[in-house]
Amino acid sequence: MSPSPAPTIQRAPDQTAAGRPEGEFPPLLRQIRGQGLLERRRGWYATGMTVNALALAAVVAGVLVAGDTWWTLLLAVPLALFSTRTAYYGHDAGHAQIARTRRYNRLLGLVHGNLLIGMSSAWWNDKHNRHHANPNHLDKDPDVGVGVMVWAEHQAEKRVGFGRWLTRHQARLFFPLLLLEGIALKVASVQMVLSGDGWERQGRARTTEALLLGAHFAGYAALLLTAMSPGKAVVFALIHQALFGLHLGCVFAPNHKGMEIPDPDGERWGHLRRQVLTSRNVRGGLVTDWLMGGLNYQIEHHLFPSMPRPHLRLARPLVRHHCRELGVSYAETGLLDSYRQALGHMHRVGAPLRAARRR
Numbered sequence: 001m002s003p004s005p006a007p008t009i010q011r012a013p014d015q016t017a018a019g020r021p022e023g024e025f026p027p028l029l030r031q032i033r034g035q036g037l038l039e040r041r042r043g044w045y046a047t048g049m050t051v052n053a054l055a056l057a058a059v060v061a062g063v064l065v066a067g068d069t070w071w072t073l074l075l076a077v078p079l080a081l082f083s084t085r086t087a088y089y090g091h092d093a094g095h096a097q098i099a100r101t102r103r104y105n106r107l108l109g110l111v112h113g114n115l116l117i118g119m120s121s122a123w124w125n126d127k128h129n130r131h132h133a134n135p136n137h138l139d140k141d142p143d144v145g146v147g148v149m150v151w152a153e154h155q156a157e158k159r160v161g162f163g164r165w166l167t168r169h170q171a172r173l174f175f176p177l178l179l180l181e182g183i184a185l186k187v188a189s190v191q192m193v194l195s196g197d198g199w200e201r202q203g204r205a206r207t208t209e210a211l212l213l214g215a216h217f218a219g220y221a222a223l224l225l226t227a228m229s230p231g232k233a234v235v236f237a238l239i240h241q242a243l244f245g246l247h248l249g250c251v252f253a254p255n256h257k258g259m260e261i262p263d264p265d266g267e268r269w270g271h272l273r274r275q276v277l278t279s280r281n282v283r284g285g286l287v288t289d290w291l292m293g294g295l296n297y298q299i300e301h302h303l304f305p306s307m308p309r310p311h312l313r314l315a316r317p318l319v320r321h322h323c324r325e326l327g328v329s330y331a332e333t334g335l336l337d338s339y340r341q342a343l344g345h346m347h348r349v350g351a352p353l354r355a356a357r358r359r
Contacts, residue, residue, distance in 0.1 A: 025272040025303075028322045032304060037315050041308040045098045049089055049112075055082045056116070060223060063236075068228040076236050080243035086116045087248060088293030088309075094125045095305045114212035117244075118220065120189035122209055132305055136261045136278040143256070148177060149346065152261060156349050168354050171347035174253070181245030189213065251291075254282050254338030255298040258345030259331065275302035276323060280341070281316070281332040288335065289313065299330065 032038060059079045066072040090112035092098055093105045106121070113121035127142050134140035136151075144151040149170050150159065156167045166173065193210045224233035260277040262269060269277070282288065282296035295301060297312035300319050307315065323330040333341070 024270055024326055024328075028272065028303070028319065031318055031322075032307075032315055035314075035318075037311040038304065038307055040098070040100060041310055042098065044308070044310050045089070045092070049108075052082055052085050052089065056086065063223060063227045066227070068232065070232065072228055072232065073236050073239060076239040077243060079240050080247060083117050083240070083244045084247040084251075085293065086112050087119070088295075090117070090119070090121060090124070091128070091293070091295075092309055094121060094128060097306055097308050110208065110212055114189075114209055115216050118186050118189070118213060118216040120192055120209050120213065122205065123189045123192040124185075132302060134262075135275065135302060136256050136259060137264070138261060139264060143252075144261070149174070150349060151257070151345075153349055153352055156353055159353070164353055167350045168357065170350055171343045174343060174346060175246070175249075178246045178249030178253075179242040181249050182241035182243075183245065185245070185248075186241075250339075251293065251295055253342050254280060254335065255295065256280065257342035272303065272323075272326075273328060275299065276319075276328055276330060278302075279331070280338060281330075282335050282338050283332055284335060296335075299332075 055078070059075055059082065062075050063072055063079075066075065089098070090109050093108035093112060096102065096105045098108055099105045109121035109125070113119045113124060131141050131143045136144055138144055138152055138155070146155050146158075148166060150156050150167055159167045190213065193206060193213060196206070220237075221233075224236055227233075228236065256278055259280055262274070262278070276299050279298045279302050281299050282292065284292075284296060288296055294309035294312050297316055300307065300312045300315045303319060304315065320330050320332075
């Protein structure tokens with residue numbers, strides 16, 4: 001399918017007497033559908049996935065040709081870059097952005113997740129779907145639950161021991177800790193598959209996930225140990241996984257950190273406000289779009305999770321105009337400022353613990 005034409009902006013519906021639009025999301029959805037922005041872009045994805053696969057193959061060939069030399073470690077950088085792009089395709093398949101049927105999207109998710117990067121697509125989809133359903137909800141969104149980092153002061157107050165020290169310094173530790181994210185994703189994936197949690201009626205699916213994860217780890221180890229000595233292989237793997245985790249984390253960090261956190265006892269937001277008020281867009285051109293896999297259009301992605309990636313930038317002016325008409329805040333900033341806001345929020349969360357320590 002050829003790229004969609006520039007979207008035509010329509011005005012939002014008249015306000016009710018109470019001052020709130022009647023049905024905030026449906027009018028926007030009708031505009032998006034009417035301009036074909038939810039239609040699949042199978043040709044675009046086929047081309048992109050083919051180019052990405054060829055790039056991965058070229059890096060693998062480069063590792064084998066370079067062989068047992070420290071110069072081979074430089075190839076861990078492009079491997080991390082294209083591993084992240086592989087994760088983007090797995091992400092898009094999980095949202096049914098690529099194929100028309102659930103079966104083919106699942107197959108694409110298994111190939112790009114389990115087989116190519118060693119991350120369980122079932123684990124990722126479960127976690128990510130819960131995040132999309134309730135973004136930034138402290139009780140329901142796994143991305144803002146208590147873990148290595150915490151995202152609200154009342155979470156910080158409950159920290160003890162080493163966790164308390166982490167929270168006091170979490171803003172300055174954030175990027176260094178992202179170097180461990182690539183390994184953490186793999187560990188969580190293996191734990192889910194081995195534990196059997198959530199697989200009671202999916203024995204075959206669990207077996208498929210396990211076999212593909214095993215194939216990834218076996219192939220990865222065979223590649224590195226065939227090309228270089230065990231010591232160099234370990235260093236290569238550490239560099240690759242560290243840069244992969246850092247790249248992924250740098251993409252996901254600006255999206256929601258420091259944005260609105262829904263009050264469980266407060267007003268219940270509709271779909272539009274729940275997704276828009278908790279998300280932040282990152283401005284940029286084609287390079288930013290490529291490096292961030294289109295997730296810099298986080299507001300549009302959350303409003304329309306099945307929208308093909310190349311249509312997100314086309315939906316942006318429609319969504320922004322609609323939010324302006326409704327008086328709903330639409331957060332958008334540059335990349336560096338998005339990190340400043342996210343780190344600033346993490347720093348503020350740890351402030352009470354730093355103050356208590358000084359007393």
